[in-house]
Amino acid sequence: MLSRVADSLYWMSRYMERTDGILRMLKINYASSQDDVQAFSWKPVLKIFTFLNDEEASALAHNTRGVLQYMVIDKDNPNSVLNMVTLARENGRSVQDHITKEMWQCLNDFYHTVRQEKLAEWLQKDDPITILDMLIKHGVLYFGTTDITMARGEGNSFINIGKYIERAIQSADILDVKFSDSNYDMDEAKDTTYWKYLLLSISGYELYLKTYRGGFEARNVVGQVILNDHFPRSVIYSVNRLHRYFERLKNERNVNDFNQVDFMIGKLKSKVKFSTPETIFQEGLHQFLTETKNDLYVIGKTLSQNYFSYT
Template identity: 45%
Template sequence: MERTNGLLRVLRTNYVASQDEIKQYNWRSVLQTYGYLSPSEMETIQYNSRAVLEYVMLGKENEASLINSITRSRENARAVQDHITKEMWHNLNAYYLLIREPSIRQTIQSGDPITALDALIRHSLLLYGTIDITMSRGEAYSFLNVGRFVERAIIITDVSDIKLKEVNYRLDDELTLPSLRYLLYSLSGYEVYLKTSRGIMTPDTIMKQVFYDESFVHSILYCMSHISRYFK
């Protein structure tokens, strides 16, 4: 579910970016990270935002898709119901039913995809809240959080790589700032950055927040310190 939450934010941010771009927006780096398409298959949809969203969100043949992650989460939760709360199970089950709603596919295909993405993100946040206020702080909770922060660290690395690919890994160019701004959006870190940097945006300070800011919940160092804590 941590992977699901991260992927939703990546898709939302990139879709907004695709609407802001005057030229055609290329989803290639997202498809390389969250898909299993051949180069020729990728070329057919990489400029089609709706086709990309449908493949990455609802493609059952795509092992990395949103619907497959939610389905596996539900199966895992069913197998460990003795170790989680009934509220958590009900929430996951409702999430599974939501992603299978025909209205979600219809909205992605012909409506406003942001509406579908926001509905799923809200449910994701509801799951986090449910876990926080219903799970006892025992071994199961610690095990759950080790997995959560390992996955979050992987997501941060993946999302950073997606955005750095777009600028050919160059951090010494002002043209990198739009991509890095969208990186902060993807990690829910834009407002935090503005508050701590007084609105001055530089590639160096952005990457320091993403990798080394121990008070930022979507930084690598924050994740690693919590993994260590829960192992202890």
């Protein structure tokens, strides 16, 4: 496969995964903002998904409709849903011969939906949950269509590699920012709604209730989001799948490049797999998450240099 094609498939997938994460986070946090209008702040969401500095984020933190406009349709926000979907579509258009017709249709439909002029009016006046749900469903349709129509070749591997790198970074970022509210104190008491909305934002609330019967505890939340291989958005689940799809790229022509990236993924996989909540807390949750994200960034950069001909 041409490096240009692999690059486009990889970034198309990363942009779509990021879009899904942004929309789910916006939906759950909007619901949370309605429960506690005065105390609620959008600053954690802005910190995770935008490039705003502290002063800019603070100025926008209590303007719910303003945040929704900025995060969904603002052309000046490089991480807005509009810009992410546009970039994904551009990458998909450049490799139409390597994706299915159904996938292209999903990308195109999503693009035209998020570009509707009425979207700004709906976000400002109507119930945002309805709008966000509509956009989330477009993403779900894309992921499902990709899964059932894409041939299991190199292209599919690059799509999944991009998807799981992005997902692992997102989960680590969300956990890091949420725990920074309590200065990473595992024993600080938080009310049920705090943990509930954190888990809902990454679709982990129902699994948590089924796994842990004793109520909400910081240790259990960390255990699920980092170490639970049955949770599709956990760090270990994403790293395991990243390793699985990368191993499919091995061939006799790229042994050295493959071994370099494979070693890096395997090292990260072992570090996460053989951790426990206790060892993570001993090391320091912030340090563990920061190192994990840095490892993922380096894996992505090395993958780009070895497979996409980046200098």
